[in-house]
Amino acid sequence: MQPLHIILLILGYFSVLILISFLTGKSANNSTFFKANNSSPWYLVAFGMIGASLSGVTFISVPGWVEGQQMSYMQMVLGYVLGYAVIGLVLLPLYYRLNLTSIYTYLEERFGHYSYKTGASFFLLSRTVGASFRLFLVANVLQLILFDAYGVPFWITVTITILLIWLYTFKGGIKTIVWTDTLQTLFMLISVGVCIVMIKDDLQIKNLFTYISENKLSKTFFFDDIKSGNYFWKQFFSGAFIAIVMTGLDQDMMQKNLTCRNLKDAQKNMFWFTIVLVIVNFFFLAMGILLTDYAVANGIDAHKDNLFPMIAMNGNLGIITSLFFLLGLIAAAYSSADSALTSLTTSFSIDILEIDKKQNEQTQEKTRKKIHILFSFVLIATILVFKYFIADVSVIAKIFQFAGYTYGPLLGLYAFGLFTKLHVKDKLVPIICLIAPIITYLISTYSKNNLGFDFGFFVLILNGALTFLGLLFISNHQKSKSFIIPIIMSLLGFIRALLNGFEDWRAIVFLVLGIAWFSIAASKFKN
Structure with missing residues (x-):
């Protein structure tokens, strides 16, 4: 695939997005930018959220993860189902009842x-770093397959990437994104399907599902080594909490849900989104097995985040594969990045500057546009x-590790507020x-270096629990102080069970006592 072909593809792609922006941005105001005038069809939001949730990181990193971690990522995906149920049944009713613009x-x-x-x-810190990680990965690929051929430096590649996002989001905001994300999700899924078939x-391969099930890389569930980072229960519960914080407590993802006409539509959106997301992630992992076997069979030295791009773009599978890979990559990357830029603008405008309280409508719009430009430069x-x-290292691992430290306090704050x-x-x-x-970092580092126990993505739960304990300590109700020890007991009981294995009867007794203490404490808190 020649660089000229890539340039034409990018120009054609963004011409379509800018056309959508023009059509959806007519008569746009701040209400349109922030909440799409609460008029988004739930099925469009659900479909578009798939692309925003997966992003370019999933498109590249998840297939590359299979070689080293097999299909263990599916354990986290199953945990997502539990997390999304909490979002639909607990958080969405709260947000709609309070009629929030910023959660x-x-x-x-x-x-x-x-x-x-x-x-x-x-949130601003988490989303800025998370969106930048994702865009960094895509910009690197574009640099490798296109801009290096023309001697364009990396900083110009990055600037062009962000400028294109700004062009089609600066006017219509979230209303535009609901429609562009739908289109981009469609492109991404078609791309994955074409690459798998090729x-x-x-x-x-005659039967894809038989081939995958019999492949040595298809192992999905890991119950053997409780100290390992890919141990099932650690990944399952980490997945549940990651879904809660990175979707339910994230302005980026919730801003789309809050554009639905009512709570019932938003909950339908979350239900169907969950089902489709699980299926799509399975196919990404299946593609990872195919890519790994293809690389071995053809002597291609490509690993991790370089695996998919190198195979798709080397030309052996034909120009159709290269074309759809690039189309899917761009679609996956921008469906995540455009909403991130919009949500960062929304949160900074509403939460930090409070323009809705301090400025008139005309001034608000001017301020919002300046903030939109500001965050473009920040990214x-x-x-x-x-x-x-x-x-x-794998970019997706970096994102989840960082999320454990930055979203943990949000998890603790909302858990304390709700329960x-x-x-x-x-x-x-x-x-x-x-x-x-x-404290979470110190505990995690000590545990890994001295006890051989890797918390992995479980640091999110530890971080949230420590935040919860800290909030309990500074609570105004003096009686609540007596319940700090029971909650610490429950946390220590769970950690001991993880460290020693559930086959250790002492660990089980400790865990049961901890849960009992926690139940007593929780009932007192509600009273």
Whole structure:
């Protein structure tokens, strides 16, 4: 595939997106940009969210992960199902009842001003880094297959990438994104299907499902080594909590749900989105097995994030495969990045600057456009930092590891707000939310280096639990202090069970006592 072909594909693709932006951005105002005037069809939101959830990272990193981790990622995907159920049954009713534009305004109503700002700030940090990770991966691929051929430096590649996003989101915002994400998800799924069929035919596989099930890389469930990072229960519960925080407590993902006409539509969206997402992730992992076997059969030295791009673009599978790979990659990357830029603009405008409270409609629109440009530059700068400092590991692993530290305080804040009636000393909340990730890092590092126990993505749950304990400690209700020890007991009981294995009867007794203590504490909190 020649560089000129790639340029024409990119130009044609973005011409379509800009046309959609023009059509959806007519008579757009702040309500259109932030909430799409609450008029989005639920089925469009559900379908578009698939692309936003998967992103270019899933498109490239998940297939590349199979070689080293087999299909263990599916354990996390199954955990997502539990997490999305919590979102649909607990969080969405709350957000619709309060009629929120930014989901973090709940924290102000529940705890106070400092808690509100803390939650919004952690989201801004999390989403900026997460979106930059994703765009960094795609920009690297574009640099390799296109811009290096013309001697274009990496920083220009990144700038062009962000500029294209800004062009089709600056006016219509979330209303435009609901429609563009639908189109981009369709392109991405077609691309995966075409690539699977082309590799299957080249390897002369008669029955794909039989081939996958009998392949040594298809092992999905890991119950053997409880200290391993891919142990089933660690990944399952980590997946559930990652879904809750990276979707349910994330302005980016929830902003789409809040554009639905009502709560019932939003819940239907979440239900169908969950089913399709599980199926799509299975096919990404299946494609990873095919790609790995294809690389071995053809002597291609490609691993991790380089596996899919190198095979798809080397020309052996034909120009059709290269074309659809590139189309799918661009679609997956931009369906995630465009909504990230819009949600960052929304959160900073509403949560930090509070333009809806302090400015008239005309001034709000001017401010919002300036913030949109500001975050475009922030993403460019962050991606350039990753280019020169990121380690040579799977990008998807990096994203989930980072999420464990930045989304943990959000998990603790919302859990405390939803499951207790206690109030806290609001000014101390930022301190608690900064201390919890630090302690989490120290515990995780010590455990891995000295005990041989890898928390993996489970650091998110540990971080949230420590934040919860910290909030309990600074609560205004003096009686609540007596329940700090029972909750610590439950946490230690669970960790001991993980460290020693559930076959150790002492660990089981410790865990049961911890759960009993926690149940007593929880019932007291509700009263």
